Amino acid sequence: MAPILSIKNVRKAYDDGFEALKGVSLDIEEGEILALLGPNGAGKTTLISTVCGITMPTAGTVTVAGHDIVRQYRAARSLIGLVPQEIALEPFEKVINTVRFSRGLFGKGRKDSAVEDILRRLSLWDKRNNQIRELSGGMKRRVLIAKALAHDPRVLFLDEPTAGVDVELRKDMWDIVGQLRADGVTTILTTHYIEEAEAIADRIAVINDGEILLVEDKDKLMTRMGQKQLIVQLTDPLSKVPAALADYALVLGKDGQSLVYTYDTKSERTGITRLLQDVAKAGLHLRDVETQQSSLEDIFVSLVHKGEDAA
Numbered sequence: 075m076a077p078i079l080s081i082k083n084v085r086k087a088y089d090d091g092f093e094a095l096k097g098v099s100l101d102i103e104e105g106e107i108l109a110l111l112g113p114n115g116a117g118k119t120t121l122i123s124t125v126c127g128i129t130m131p132t133a134g135t136v137t138v139a140g141h142d143i144v145r146q147y148r149a150a151r152s153l154i155g156l157v158p159q160e161i162a163l164e165p166f167e168k169v170i171n172t173v174r175f176s177r178g179l180f181g182k183g184r185k186d187s188a189v190e191d192i193l194r195r196l197s198l199w200d201k202r203n204n205q206i207r208e209l210s211g212g213m214k215r216r217v218l219i220a221k222a223l224a225h226d227p228r229v230l231f232l233d234e235p236t237a238g239v240d241v242e243l244r245k246d247m248w249d250i251v252g253q254l255r256a257d258g259v260t261t262i263l264t265t266h267y268i269e270e271a272e273a274i275a276d277r278i279a280v281i282n283d284g285e286i287l288l289v290e291d292k293d294k295l296m297t298r299m300g301q302k303q304l305i306v307q308l309t310d311p312l313s314k315v316p317a318a319l320a321d322y323a324l325v326l327g328k329d330g331q332s333l334v335y336t337y338d339t340k341s342e343r344t345g346i347t348r349l350l351q352d353v354a355k356a357g358l359h360l361r362d363v364e365t366q367q368s369s370l371e372d373i374f375v376s377l378v379h380k381g382e383d384a385a
């Protein structure tokens with residue numbers, strides 16, 4: 075199946091000459107949820123703005139369901155819903171009118187049932203006749219989503235949808251994205267909350283300094299890079315790893331009182347039983363053992379830092 079969104083070699087240099095995107099390529103399948111992770115200034119918003127046709131790419135192409143975002147802007151844009159990072163709403167407008175207006179912007183006829191459905195889904199129906207200025211911050215975020223969904227887009231961009239949002243609303247937001255996927259909507263979201271990507275994404279992309287460092291299936295990524303460590307605390311400090319344990323590639327802790335063994339949780343044999351037997355045979359006494367598993371957060375931090383080291 076052809077990807078719903080295809081980004082090819084996109085570069086973006088701003089007027090001041092700063093190159094915020096340095097050749098980004100990414101294909102996104104229909105119905106998929108992709109989380110775009112990256113530190114401040116990585117180029118996430120720039121990428122979204124370029125894909126949505128808000129800023130012009132300096133080079134490269136973007137197509138949405140086959141429509142070129144520059145040459146066939148209207149056709150491409152009508153398939154996209156965008157929830158911007160900054161809240162920009164008309165304070166004196168009523169909630170329901172704001173959403174109706176957004177629908178009209180894309181040439182869709184007035185359809186009260188569709189607007190009602192969206193407002194109900196976002197728990198805004200009770201507030202439909204309130205002015206925007208009468209809403210809480212989290213409610214305003216929901217209005218942004220309602221607006222983005224008003225013209226039944228097939229691809230939804232959420233630029234940090236849950237920044238400054240409480241835990242409950244965050245979970246609501248995840249549910250909404252899940253429901254939209256069930257309707258076949260493709261979602262690309264940026265986030266600084268790694269647990270958010272872990273919770274809802276099918277694929278993870280990491281961007282840093284205008285370049286995509288990695289795009290991978292979330293589960294595969296976590297299996298591939300999610301190694302586990304067994305930390306053996308010793309009663310007496312060592313100056314080096316005993317020769318009898320050389321096969322295990324153990325790392326001696328700074329204080330000399332712990333041995334760290336890294337293993338793959340998915341492999342048939344982790345080697346733990348044999349290791350512990352050999353530790354005992356080597357005459358070492360155990361004080362405690364613990365295990366640690368690297369999270370998506372560790373993976374992300376190590377990737378971004380690797381990039382910095384290379385620079």
Ligand SMILES: Nc1ncnc2c1ncn2[C@@H]1O[C@H](COP(=O)(O)OP(=O)(O)OP(=O)(O)O)[C@@H](O)[C@H]1O
Pocket residue numbers: 088089090092094112113114115116117118119120121159
């Ligand atoms: N209009 C502009 N003119 C010049 N430089 C810009 C402009 N907009 C963004 N930039 C620069 O492009 C880089 C990427 O910015 P962008 O907003 O895409 O980052 P981001 O990944 O969305 O960061 P954040 O997590 O803080 O939202 C930054 O260095 C930023 O200063």
Ligand SMILES: [Mg+2]
Pocket residue numbers: 118119120159233
């Ligand atoms: Mg941003």
